Amino acid sequence: MKGQNTPAVIISLLLISAALWGFTEEIEVTGLFSKDCILPCSFPPGSDEVIHWSKENKKVHTYYRQKDQLEEQDPHYRGRTHLFHENIPSGNASLKLSNLSMTDEGPYTCYVGTAQYPTEVKVLLHVLAPSSYALEYQKTNTERRLKCFAFLTYPAPNISWEQGNVSIQETDREETRNGDLYSVRSDKDIVSTTDTYWCHIDFHHGVWTAEWRMMQDHLQEVEGGHTVIPCEHGNDIASTDGFSVVWTLHRNAVTSVLASFNGTAHSHQPRVQIDKTDFSLRLDHLTADDSGEYLCNISTPHGTKLIVSTLHIENSGNTWMIIGPVLTAVAAVAAVAVALCYLKKNGREVCALTRGGTLPGAPEPELIQMQRKREAPYSTTDILLPNQQPT
Numbered sequence: 001m002k003g004q005n006t007p008a009v010i011i012s013l014l015l016i017s018a019a020l021w022g023f024t025e026e027i028e029v030t031g032l033f034s035k036d037c038i039l040p041c042s043f044p045p046g047s048d049e050v051i052h053w054s055k056e057n058k059k060v061h062t063y064y065r066q067k068d069q070l071e072e073q074d075p076h077y078r079g080r081t082h083l084f085h086e087n088i089p090s091g092n093a094s095l096k097l098s099n100l101s102m103t104d105e106g107p108y109t110c111y112v113g114t115a116q117y118p119t120e121v122k123v124l125l126h127v128l129a130p131s132s133y134a135l136e137y138q139k140t141n142t143e144r145r146l147k148c149f150a151f152l153t154y155p156a157p158n159i160s161w162e163q164g165n166v167s168i169q170e171t172d173r174e175e176t177r178n179g180d181l182y183s184v185r186s187d188k189d190i191v192s193t194t195d196t197y198w199c200h201i202d203f204h205h206g207v208w209t210a211e212w213r214m215m216q217d218h219l220q221e222v223e224g225g226h227t228v229i230p231c232e233h234g235n236d237i238a239s240t241d242g243f244s245v246v247w248t249l250h251r252n253a254v255t256s257v258l259a260s261f262n263g264t265a266h267s268h269q270p271r272v273q274i275d276k277t278d279f280s281l282r283l284d285h286l287t288a289d290d291s292g293e294y295l296c297n298i299s300t301p302h303g304t305k306l307i308v309s310t311l312h313i314e315n316s317g318n319t320w321m322i323i324g325p326v327l328t329a330v331a332a333v334a335a336v337a338v339a340l341c342y343l344k345k346n347g348r349e350v351c352a353l354t355r356g357g358t359l360p361g362a363p364e365p366e367l368i369q370m371q372r373k374r375e376a377p378y379s380t381t382d383i384l385l386p387n388q389q390p391t
Contacts, residue, residue, distance in 0.1 A: 030126045031100045033154075033181070039108055041093040041121040046114025051083065051093045055108050061095055063088075076103070093121075100127050102154045102180040126205075129154045129181055133201055135210035135304050137295060139250055144190040145171070146212055148199035149183075155204065156182040162198040163191075209303035218310040225286050225316075229309050231279040231296035242301040245279045247272070251292030258294075286313050 031037030039053070051063040058074040061081040068083065082096040093112045097104060110121040131153035138145045150157045156175065161168045172187040190197065190212075199210040221227045231245065245261040259274035259281060260266045267273055273282045279298070283290060291313045298305040 026122045026124070028124045028126065030128060031097070031104075033100055033102065033127055033129045035100055036096060036098045037100055037125070039095045039097060039110070039123045039125065041095065041110035041112065041119075041123070043091050043093055043112040043114070043119035043121075044117045045089060045091040046116040048115045049088055049093075050111075050113045051088070052111045053081070053095050053108060054111075055106055060108065063093075097125075102127055102129065127154075128205075131203065133208045133210070133304075135199060135212065135306055137212060137250075137306055137308070139293065140253060144193070146188045146190060146197055146199065148186045148188070148201065148210055150185075150201050150203070150208075151183050152178065152181045153183070153203055154181050157184060158202040159184060159186040160200045160202070161186070161188050162200070164195045206302075210306070211303070212306045212308070214308040215310070218312060220312050220314065221286055222314050223286055223288065223316040226282065226284045227286065227311065229281045229283070229294050229296075229311065231281065231298070232307055233279055233296075233298050233305070240300055242299070244299045245274070246297045246299075247274060247281045248295045248297070249290075249292050250295060251289075283311075288313050 027040055029037065029039060041051075041053075049063070049066075051061070053060040053062070058076065059072050060074065060077050061083065062069045062072070063083055070078075073081070077097075080098045082098070084092055084094060084096070087094075093110055095108075095110070105125055105127040108123040108125060110119075110123065112119045112121075129152055132149075132151045134149040134151075136147040136149065138147065148159055148161075150159065159170070159173075161170055168188070170186045171189045174185045176183045186199065188197065188199070193214045194216065196211060196213040198212075201208040201210075219227060219229065231247075233245070243262075247258040247260065249256045249258055256269065258267075258269045258272045260268065261274055261276060261279055265274045265276045271284045273284075274280070275282070279296065281294065281296070291311060294309045294311055296305075296307045296309070298307075
């Protein structure tokens with residue numbers, strides 16, 4: 001052994017002994033990107049502990065002679081590894097790995113040798129990025145578009161679209177990178193509002209799916225009344241972790257948040273209320289400004305549904321209730337005017353009509369002078385309605 005590095009020889013013998021003796025354990029651990037994570041490793045307590053952590057051919061952390069030996073540590077791990085020295089005598093060789101990066105993911109091996117036993121523990125580390133996903137619906141005067149987002153994920157995900165049951169190509173795509181992490185946006189124009197659209201995001205540990213569809217039955221209501229807009233949540237239930245519902249109104253390219261549910265119902269606008277059982281939206285004291293597209297957005301950890309309902313508010317009909325009496329009153333006054341006209345025996349006649357004044361809020365009475373020759377028949381077209389100018 002002359003000329004060989006003694007610690008290296010000890011570690012090599014330790015690896016061989018652990019493999020031959022069969023003291024091997026396999027563990028899976030999941031850590032979060034940029035956070036700290038502990039890779040567990042326990043061994044039968046003994047004396048003269050030698051600990052060696054490695055990942056494939058990289059030296060992660062080495063300990064012997066009761067202290068860390070980091071001269072040959074891989075630069076990628078420098079300043080990021082820590083053993084719990086006070087717990088080593090009791091059989092704990094776990095390694096704390098700080099500020100996780102995506103390249104830390106993979107298999108690690110912990111070799112521990114004492115004067116009594118060799119031990120090998122294999123740890124498979126998964127690193128989860130703080131990924132988030134979303135579906136955005138945009139409507140302008142000329143088009144409708146869906147935007148499917150994957151934020152801060154690794155590796156770059158694959159995004160695909162379906163219309164009905166047919167695979168379709170995306171309209172546009174944008175990809176950016178922040179260190180190890182990717183953010184991707186995929187757009188798709190809606191060409192048929194009778195079809196359902198799906199966006200599928202395939203990432204490292206599964207699939208996230210977004211669904212968009214428009215209710216074909218438009219809601220028609222009148223001013224002053226109320227309505228209930230349904231939210232078809234299907235098999236999604238409120239007891240699911242991460243379940244939430246958000247109602248928004250799209251009107252004139254402006255989006256307003258109306259109500260939400262995340263275990264508790266919340267109203268963000270007056271006159272609205274969300275039902276905590278079926279997640280429908282109730283609107284009271286309707287006005288013309290309530291017309292628009294209402295979106296029920298149901299979210300779970302596995303996907304989201306965006307259901308669009310169209311509401312149109314019509315005049316309540318009170319206008320006709322007012323106009324009716326006005327026309328009736330005018331007709332009655334016209335009859336009186338005709339009678340007054342024919343009371344005169346000689347010369348040109350003067351017929352006096354009053355308009356308004358008899359109805360609440362109507363204009364003040366006005367005197368309308370109409371001159372007629374006795375032989376000329378009376379014409380109702382000579383009666384002036386409010387705000388009409390004589391010709």
